[in-house]
Amino acid sequence: IRETDINGNIEPQTDVSLGGGPPSDLAEQSLLNKLIRSSLVRNMNQVEVLQRDPSSPLFSVKTFEELRLKPELLRGVYCLGFNRPSRIQENALPMMLAQPPQNLIAQSQSGTGKTAAFSLAMLSHVKPENHWTQIGQVMEQMGKFCPEVTLTYAVRGNRMERGVRLQQHVVIRTLSGEGRAPAVARGHLDPQWRGACACSSTWSSGPSVERGVRLQQHVVIGTPGTLLDWCSKYRIIDPKLISMFVLDEADVMIATQGHRDQSIRIHRLLPKECQMLLFSATFEDSVWGFAEKVVPDPNIIRLRREEETLDTIKQFYILCREEEEKFSALCDLYGGLTVAQAMIFCRTRRTASWLAGRLTEEGHQVALLSGELTVEQRADVIQRFRTGKEKVLVTTNVCSRGIDVEQVTLVVNFDLPVDMEGNADNETYLHRIGRTGRFGRRGFAVNMVDNREAFQPQHQPAGPGNLQEMELLIS
Ligand code: ADP
Numbered sequence: 001i002r003e004t005d006i007n008g009n010i011e012p013q014t015d016v017s018l019g020g021g022p023p024s025d026l027a028e029q030s031l032l033n034k035l036i037r038s039s040l041v042r043n044m045n046q047v048e049v050l051q052r053d054p055s056s057p058l059f060s061v062k063t064f065e066e067l068r069l070k071p072e073l074l075r076g077v078y079c080l081g082f083n084r085p086s087r088i089q090e091n092a093l094p095m096m097l098a099q100p101p102q103n104l105i106a107q108s109q110s111g112t113g114k115t116a117a118f119s120l121a122m123l124s125h126v127k128p129e130n131h132w133t134q135i136g137q138v139m140e141q142m143g144k145f146c147p148e149v150t151l152t153y154a155v156r157g158n159r160m161e162r163g164v165r166l167q168q169h170v171v172i173r174t175l176s177g178e179g180r181a182p183a184v185a186r187g188h189l190d191p192q193w194r195g196a197c198a199c200s201s202t203w204s205s206g207p208s209v210e211r212g213v214r215l216q217q218h219v220v221i222g223t224p225g226t227l228l229d230w231c232s233k234y235r236i237i238d239p240k241l242i243s244m245f246v247l248d249e250a251d252v253m254i255a256t257q258g259h260r261d262q263s264i265r266i267h268r269l270l271p272k273e274c275q276m277l278l279f280s281a282t283f284e285d286s287v288w289g290f291a292e293k294v295v296p297d298p299n300i301i302r303l304r305r306e307e308e309t310l311d312t313i314k315q316f317y318i319l320c321r322e323e324e325e326k327f328s329a330l331c332d333l334y335g336g337l338t339v340a341q342a343m344i345f346c347r348t349r350r351t352a353s354w355l356a357g358r359l360t361e362e363g364h365q366v367a368l369l370s371g372e373l374t375v376e377q378r379a380d381v382i383q384r385f386r387t388g389k390e391k392v393l394v395t396t397n398v399c400s401r402g403i404d405v406e407q408v409t410l411v412v413n414f415d416l417p418v419d420m421e422g423n424a425d426n427e428t429y430l431h432r433i434g435r436t437g438r439f440g441r442r443g444f445a446v447n448m449v450d451n452r453e454a455f456q457p458q459h460q461p462a463g464p465g466n467l468q469e470m471e472l473l474i475s
Helices: 023-036 071-079 087-097 116-124 177-184 224-233 252-253 259-269 287-294 323-336 351-363 375-386 426-433
Strands: 003-005 010-012 047-050 102-109 152-155 170-173 220-222 244-247 275-280 299-303 312-318 341-346 364-369 392-396 409-413 443-449 467-469
Touching: 003 409, 010 087, 023 252, 047 087, 071 116, 087 102, 087 116, 087 299, 116 152, 116 244, 220 224, 220 252, 224 259, 244 259, 252 259, 252 287, 259 287, 275 287, 287 426, 323 351, 323 409, 323 443, 341 351, 351 364, 351 392, 409 426, 426 443
Parallel strands: 102 275, 102 299, 152 220, 170 220, 244 275, 312 443, 312 467, 341 392, 341 409, 364 392, 409 443
Antiparallel strands: 003 010, 047 299
């Protein structure tokens, strides 16, 4: 699963960019990725650091204590179950907390602790006695022992009246907050989730503001359009008083119509000395061009994604003539194997729902993830599967990109992945089977083969030795 990055190096493709769907897919995918992740993604690679001033000493920390945070904030960090900084946090946190403030561009795959890092930096940066808006991301949980720091959300529907000046300390601008807000409000999201937009029960209504009444919240989380309105049209935030500005998920942000330009317009309103932080899971040319526009004189840190390994995955194929035969092969598999959890991929929604129905009739607990579901419904299905309520997840390719469920031990390609022309899609194949056998656990990938074009074992990068014909003699 590879693509070439800006330096011509080979870099594994990210979850969200697989298949390169339209921008709305990116935003949805990013949300689902956040939702299904309950813990830090392990990455043993070295962090690459490019300092603006190469002669200044490079600090990295192995403990949160070394950062000399306010005790209340440290309590919030430990309360979240963070024992030590993640790999990217080791370098990013000292840089973000340094005085004088330094700008930073940081790239690492999602799940490596970027959001937590800049949330901590912002909460640490806030001076509650200053009743004007600074910029940052709020993590309600992390800041829960700092009751003097408060927040609000700058998203569509949260109307502010002209002339009311915000007194929040932190404003967060995020991607697609609008789209996510209803999901948050309806309680579909894991309350632990503090991704690109923070959870809040007050999300949909927001603070009601009367003309002339000054808000007391210190933190604002917002989308570029609304935030721009609040800064320039309604003038309830004075951008000149902003001292820290964070752009999260820059790659997804620039793929969303209008967000790139709105971000640049907000950036122009900020004072020169404002600290700029930009985070992204990927670093294509477009992201880099955007980063250079909004982050002057940056320090740059990158944590390359770890190569996926297929060593612990056994791959098999079963020759089948048609769907009914595939189904009985699947039943035989279940008869002969103890499967903790399985993901089954189908080419079409029709096959997926047919298969889900048949498996349910056989007594399996089945979850069906398909394209007609809303993003909230999909999130719900994934959550249920993740927590083990269902043991089998039947899905089509489109809505399953980027889903990592650790306990999956069997991946079945009920239909092998093909591209638009019907040729074997090796990238998708690798990505699918990469879900199983994680963390050294043994995994099985079983392919039901009925299509000559889709099946080219000599092209499978894992090597033919690893792909064996499976006889239907298991039971
Ligand atoms: P990213 O922004 O890179 O996608 P997040 O900050 O959302 O990553 O972190 C991913 C997951 O790891 C979250 O569930 C978060 O609570 C957890 N996490 C972040 N930092 C740490 C840490 N230092 N120790 C343990 N868990 C962490």
